[in-house]
Amino acid sequence: MNKTLIVSRELCEQLLTLEDCIPSMRDTLIAASKNEIKMLQRMMIPHDSGNMLAIMPASLLSTNVTGSKVIIFPGPQAKKDRTNQGIVPLFDTESGALLSIVDGEVITVIRTAATSAAATDVLARKDASSVAIMGAGNQGRAHARAMKLIRDIKKVYIWDMFPAAVDAAIEALKPAMPGVELIPCGSPEEAVKDADIVCTVTSTKGDAPFLKGEWLKEGSHVNAVGACSGSAREIETSVVKRARVFYDWEEASMRDAGDLVIPLNKGEIKKEDLIGEIGKVMTGELVGRENDSQVTLFETIGISVEDIAAAQLIYEKAKAQGLGVAVEI
């Protein structure tokens, strides 16, 4: 019987770097848009505590791996120190062997920021030098670092509904972003008005968007990341209307991207107004940004094939370096 490599959260933090994950997510988004994957939409089991079990299965055909992220989306009663506990079991599609079980929490943070960075790299202006982070949690910090890897970022504006979260994010980012000005902001408008790249990464759950289209700087690019259900929104319809709009996976976006689904259902925008999947921009099938004054939007809810690709990256690195614990399950 084959052994299964268990890779802990601590080891995943060491092995899954944004530097490696950005090109991997680019390849994955391309594979998704070329149908070189098999993927089901996210399934969720809600509980009275507010915690939801999410199951996200997918297969990568080019590398013969399959698996599923199994993770808790936390409700108010979840433990505050570990908000997104989960795992990704990774199988060899041909042999059926369970190759590895990898922590899912680190994957969620890093692959999401890496996906936004891969999309930003093809949509943002080449001279973009400032970022607005709206929502100063785990994703906010990872997005600030990821944007610095694809553009020469000099300023990061940070806003959150809790000023203490902004201060904590600035303290955490200082050592990772030397030479970058980290600027606390008291309002969403203050954060975005001079920003070339805007990342909305709050944990908002309702239809109470905080970003207005008229506040955005000419030529800016927006990554809308935080609202991941059909009933939640971070950005007003005015943002969608002002922008050339792309998303990660059409099928899932039309169900779970409230930023698009809500204005579509209200008749405020039409499906034909949206351009298409970001992977098709990466292959050259779709045109991304058309000029330097256009506003672009990447709407992402996160797709399971990203988790499988990240799990494979971790597994291959751990195996090559003799790390992790091999067990007979």
Ligand SMILES: NC(=O)c1ccc[n+]([C@@H]2O[C@H](COP(=O)([O-])OP(=O)(O)OC[C@H]3O[C@@H](n4cnc5c(N)ncnc54)[C@H](O)[C@@H]3O)[C@@H](O)[C@H]2O)c1
């Ligand atoms: N698109 C994807 O692929 C993807 C992947 C993972 C997580 N997410 C989503 O990203 C969001 C952030 O995740 P996280 O791990 O950083 O969470 P987190 O709890 O670490 O941080 C969220 C931050 O948002 C702030 N916030 C919440 N509501 C706000 C509002 N209305 N206005 C301003 N600030 C607000 C909170 O104060 C907190 O600081 C979650 O909603 C999560 O579901 C998306």
